[in-house]
Amino acid sequence: MLSSWNDTNTKKALIDFVDRVTKKDGPDFVPEPERIAVFDNDGTLWAENPTYVEGLFAIDRMKEMVAKDPSLKDSPIFKPFIDKDIEAIHKLGIKGIEEFVLKTHEADTQEAFSAIASQWFDKAVYAYYKNPVVRCYYQPQHELLQYLRANGFKTFIATGGGLEFVRAIAEKIYGIPPEQVIGSSNKVTFDLQEKNVAVKRISELKSFDDREEKVVNISLHIGRRPVFVFGNSDGDLRMMQYCLSGKGPRIAFLLHHDDAERERAYDKDFALSILKEALDVAGEWGIHVVSMKNDWKKVFAFE
Amino acid sequence: MLSSWNDTNTKKALIDFVDRVTKKDGPDFVPEPERIAVFDNDGTLWAENPTYVEGLFAIDRMKEMVAKDPSLKDSPIFKPFIDKDIEAIHKLGIKGIEEFVLKTHEADTQEAFSAIASQWFDKAVYAYYKNPVVRCYYQPQHELLQYLRANGFKTFIATGGGLEFVRAIAEKIYGIPPEQVIGSSNKVTFDLQEKNVAVKRISELKSFDDREEKVVNISLHIGRRPVFVFGNSDGDLRMMQYCLSGKGPRIAFLLHHDDAERERAYDKDFALSILKEALDVAGEWGIHVVSMKNDWKKVFAFE
Numbered sequence: 001m002l003s004s005w006n007d008t009n010t011k012k013a014l015i016d017f018v019d020r021v022t023k024k025d026g027p028d029f030v031p032e033p034e035r036i037a038v039f040d041n042d043g044t045l046w047a048e049n050p051t052y053v054e055g056l057f058a059i060d061r062m063k064e065m066v067a068k069d070p071s072l073k074d075s076p077i078f079k080p081f082i083d084k085d086i087e088a089i090h091k092l093g094i095k096g097i098e099e100f101v102l103k104t105h106e107a108d109t110q111e112a113f114s115a116i117a118s119q120w121f122d123k124a125v126y127a128y129y130k131n132p133v134v135r136c137y138y139q140p141q142h143e144l145l146q147y148l149r150a151n152g153f154k155t156f157i158a159t160g161g162g163l164e165f166v167r168a169i170a171e172k173i174y175g176i177p178p179e180q181v182i183g184s185s186n187k188v189t190f191d192l193q194e195k196n197v198a199v200k201r202i203s204e205l206k207s208f209d210d211r212e213e214k215v216v217n218i219s220l221h222i223g224r225r226p227v228f229v230f231g232n233s234d235g236d237l238r239m240m241q242y243c244l245s246g247k248g249p250r251i252a253f254l255l256h257h258d259d260a261e262r263e264r265a266y267d268k269d270f271a272l273s274i275l276k277e278a279l280d281v282a283g284e285w286g287i288h289v290v291s292m293k294n295d296w297k298k299v300f301a302f303e
Numbered sequence: 304m305l306s307s308w309n310d311t312n313t314k315k316a317l318i319d320f321v322d323r324v325t326k327k328d329g330p331d332f333v334p335e336p337e338r339i340a341v342f343d344n345d346g347t348l349w350a351e352n353p354t355y356v357e358g359l360f361a362i363d364r365m366k367e368m369v370a371k372d373p374s375l376k377d378s379p380i381f382k383p384f385i386d387k388d389i390e391a392i393h394k395l396g397i398k399g400i401e402e403f404v405l406k407t408h409e410a411d412t413q414e415a416f417s418a419i420a421s422q423w424f425d426k427a428v429y430a431y432y433k434n435p436v437v438r439c440y441y442q443p444q445h446e447l448l449q450y451l452r453a454n455g456f457k458t459f460i461a462t463g464g465g466l467e468f469v470r471a472i473a474e475k476i477y478g479i480p481p482e483q484v485i486g487s488s489n490k491v492t493f494d495l496q497e498k499n500v501a502v503k504r505i506s507e508l509k510s511f512d513d514r515e516e517k518v519v520n521i522s523l524h525i526g527r528r529p530v531f532v533f534g535n536s537d538g539d540l541r542m543m544q545y546c547l548s549g550k551g552p553r554i555a556f557l558l559h560h561d562d563a564e565r566e567r568a569y570d571k572d573f574a575l576s577i578l579k580e581a582l583d584v585a586g587e588w589g590i591h592v593v594s595m596k597n598d599w600k601k602v603f604a605f606e
Binding site for chain 2: 110163164180189190222
């Protein structure tokens, strides 16, 4: 296990933590039900750069929508993406991007959307990495999830990505079932027609699961403070601090993308995944900074 | 297992269902991750009549609050409860009752509230049943939960009761961990002070987990349509219909409180737990009506 991790201090700290919390009668023992581990997804479990996976999905859906209704080509939220006009995309701002995401994530019901996402995952390719999207997860993290579960941890995802989008694939590639995925959610409404009940999607954001909201949603979904958190951006800092300020043994990791050769090197400023505060306060909070370049023997399974 | 269930058609249907969905290569086989079973709590897993357990808690907390601040005695939402004035309580209406519940459930943080609830459960007595509250669960359901889990089901609670209130006890008495409890929730807010992160409670309702909202919250928390639902009132009908209108084998049960001798006999109209529609449409939807009197050999473990 953990064979894609180099024998560095990071790996040592990781194993030491797991050993301590699982040692019965040890001073740091944590009962199994309290071994809650929460992972961010984009840039933590799978690649997010140069493009978010969900961005690839959104672009593909936009194309489908435009093929069905060519008039959409000129809509103000689609046009910048069709033209690949980076400047115009930036000009859309958070609100415009949100509209674009909502529009490309439209579906009648939650189950209809899940089916759309599943079908997309079945054939989507991440061109930059020359591989199917479903293979663009990080191999060391895959091993870490298994290692934690083998040690009685329950593994969760808390993602800024769409709840149903990530749920459609998390079990298959991470072994994390839908009920252990927390994410950004749409408003929905109950619908009963004759003998059919459905949960209808409404094209409005209910919760953007990022920063402070990750903590609020962890409290809502899990109801326990995690003892283990892994993230890669300022969006994950709050849940790391939530984890670390609880009582008893706790640990938090911050993945630093410093590997231009095997993946990408970025930190201070990439799209929504901004890493400014978290890197600066890591030392002060005792957050372990994981260097992709030095701590990982392998990045992707397909390498 | 299921030794507190009489050998009736209900038990037969229950066992037959579990046999079918767990039979590999059988036509009704359901893969383990999809074996999602959802139970209501009040009146389904533990007694709710003559008083909701959470009502007992609210009254006790009110008394504590009044002891600390006697001026509260005359507050319009406390006075009817202090005077045990049933008519005045009814006059409070849903809004007034909600205010009373919110007031008696106030605490600085989610963790502070959980501690208050846990301490209460440690010593609370259900006077009507002459037993500790934590023993007022139904023995046949206790066996059913274990039976389902032994057959690869994941068991959840979807309760109209308070999320943190039920989470404080569900693991201990039902073996259901906090992350598998869905319930009515307060608004909360993220708080960071120096080195401390807390989830602060706000005295406002976020979601009243009843009727349609149970379906919405199951979708949010679980992300899968349950194949097994057990309830006892109109508040549970929607999630039964949600379960039953999915594809593949499904089953839903409605507990009918027809046992005045060992528990209580009530249906059409008890407080919030109204049973009008559900009993009438049970046949049409294929909902199994469970007779406490005939189907259960034992109601409580302490009998």
